[in-house]
Structures are given as C-alpha cells and as structure tokens.
Amino acid sequence: MESIRIFAGDCTVEFEGSxxxxxxxxVVVVAKPDRTVLVHDADGYQPVAWLTRADSLTVExxxxxxxxxxxxxxxxxEVKSNDVTGRAEYPTTAAGVPVGSHPDTGEPMVRSAGSVAGLDSGVEYPLPAGSTxxxxxxDDCGLPLVHVERGAAFDVCLDRSCDPLDERVKARFDGEWSCPDCDSPLRIIYRGGRLLAGCDAYPECETAFSLPxxxxxxxxxxxxxxxxxxxxxxxxDSTCEFA
Incomplete structure (x- = not known):
C-alpha cells in the first residue's frame, strides 16, 4: 500500500515558476504518493505553495x-526546515464511494477511478465501463454484484474470475450477428481488456467491433x-453511414 508523508515545522519555502x-x-508539508506536494499554513484551505504530480520528488x-x-x-x-516540529508516514488509498465489506477479510471496500478496492489489503477489482x-x-463468493449492459443487461460478480462477463455475453450473443463484409458469424471475444464482436473468418477477414x-x-x-x-x-459499427 502506498503512503503519504507529512512534515511540520518552521520552514522556508521557495517556488520557481509562473x-x-x-x-x-x-507550516505542514504533505507529500502524496503521486508526487503532489502541498504546503499549508494556519489560514484557509488553499495551500501557500504546491506542485501537482511533479515529474520528480526528492525527500531528505x-x-x-x-x-x-x-x-x-x-x-x-523546495522546502527547507529551520526547526522540526514533527514528521509521520501513513498508509493511504484513493477515497471512493463505500460499497460494503470484503466477505473474506471484512475490510471496507470503496469504488473509485474505475475499480473497487479494499482499504486495508489493497486488493482491487477493475470495473467494466459504464457499470453500476x-x-x-x-451467491458463490459474497462480493458485490455489478450491473453491466453489453447488448443485454447482466448482473455479474465483481470478481471477473468468479463470474466472467465475457462468458455471459458470449453465451447470449456469440454468432447472433453477421459480418457486414463477408457474412460470416460475428464471434464474441475478449481481447486487450475489451469485449469485441469479431469476424469468424479472421484472419482472412479482420472486421471487428467493440461492444458499446x-x-x-x-x-x-x-x-x-x-x-x-x-x-x-x-x-x-460506430462509423456506419446509416446510423
């Protein structure tokens, strides 16, 4: 798990730029895992100096x-201490919307940035785009179900290895549609993290469409x-002339 570092004391802060x-x-100095640095004084919510997602960060x-x-x-x-009041390092995660507890560890789980993660273990489950x-x-593992629409509505397990979305979509739509270029069946495949409807005549026919x-x-x-x-x-076909 990543950590956030906090320093406090009498500091000289120099900023060169705009x-x-x-x-x-x-002041209190916060150095985040993404190399964002914030310097806060006693007044207001706005830091007196900051640099967001720095290219490089050196801490001594x-x-x-x-x-x-x-x-x-x-x-x-640059921040230089003249007198140190305190320093600490704490584990940190992205904050998100609570979605219950992990059935095995009991840890809280939150949704943020396209995934659901455990706050303590750091275990992470990617979410399909547009899912809820x-x-x-x-019923099998106790993790939350996810509602996903890929041609039809599916409620699948958060853990892809437990209840694969691609298998559910394949069972429903494999061969359902025909290739517009050669009339071969379109097969449901999972490639590069995406669900595709790809021509059964591949590689002779390379027609493929991403399922929206x-x-x-x-x-x-x-x-x-x-x-x-x-x-x-x-x-x-997102490029279809009739759409």
Whole structure:
C-alpha cells in the first residue's frame, strides 16, 4: 500500500515558476504518493505553495531536519526546515464511494477511478465501463454484484474470475450477428481488456467491433444491431453511414 508523508515545522519555502516567491512560517508539508506536494499554513484551505504530480520528488530526512525538492517542467518547489516540529508516514488509498465489506477479510471496500478496492489489503477489482455496483452480493463468493449492459443487461460478480462477463455475453450473443463484409458469424471475444464482436473468418477477414455500453434494441439498415446507450442510439459499427 502506498503512503503519504507529512512534515511540520518552521520552514522556508521557495517556488520557481509562473511566479517566483519565497515564504517562511510554521507550516505542514504533505507529500502524496503521486508526487503532489502541498504546503499549508494556519489560514484557509488553499495551500501557500504546491506542485501537482511533479515529474520528480526528492525527500531528505535526518535527525532534526528535513527537506524536499519537487520539479515539474520549468517549475520547482523546495522546502527547507529551520526547526522540526514533527514528521509521520501513513498508509493511504484513493477515497471512493463505500460499497460494503470484503466477505473474506471484512475490510471496507470503496469504488473509485474505475475499480473497487479494499482499504486495508489493497486488493482491487477493475470495473467494466459504464457499470453500476449493486447492493446485492454474489451467491458463490459474497462480493458485490455489478450491473453491466453489453447488448443485454447482466448482473455479474465483481470478481471477473468468479463470474466472467465475457462468458455471459458470449453465451447470449456469440454468432447472433453477421459480418457486414463477408457474412460470416460475428464471434464474441475478449481481447486487450475489451469485449469485441469479431469476424469468424479472421484472419482472412479482420472486421471487428467493440461492444458499446448499452442494450441492443433494434436492427440497423446495415444489418448490425442498434444499441441504446447513455449518449443515445448507435449502430454496433460506430462509423456506419446509416446510423
């Protein structure tokens, strides 16, 4: 698990970049795992100096002193301690929406940035695009179920290895549609982290379409299905002239 480092004390803060400035005060310095550095004083919520996702971050910490230098392009932030009040390092994770507890460890689980993760172990389950985490749980493993639309609506286990979405979609739509170029069946395949409808005549025919997040509700003039998505209706072929 990643950690966040915190330093406090009488510091001199120098920033070089859009507006050069030097400041001194008793401040709290926060160095995050993504190399973001924040310097806070006693006033307000806005840091007095900061550098977001620096290209490089060097931290030196010794008895009675600390210092750091962060660089991002032409910008440079340096913090030097004159008197140290305290320092600490704490484990940290991304914050997210609570989605229950892990059935094996009992740890809280949260959804953030396209995945569901445990707060203590760091275990992470990627989420399919456009999915919704449900309150109900998997009968086999106890993890939350996820509602996903890929041609039809599916409620699958959060753990892909427990209840693979691609197997459910394949059972429903494999061979359901025909290739518009050679009339061979379109097979449901999982490749590069995406569900595709690919021509059965591959490699002679390389036609393939990414399955959008939505439900198949009609048939396009080209013969492929039309999907109802969050952005409206679209053909399986996103470049279709009839869509």
């Amino acid at each position: 507006r050069d400035r030097t400041q001194r005060g008793r 910490s010794g008895p009675g002193s600390f210092g750091l230098v962060a660089r991002a392009g032409e910008q440079r932030l 985490v449900l309150d109900s749980t998997c 997040s939505g439900v198949a509700v009609d048939t396009c003039e080209c013969g492929l299905p039309i999907f109802e998505t969050a952005r409206g209706r679209r053909c399986l």
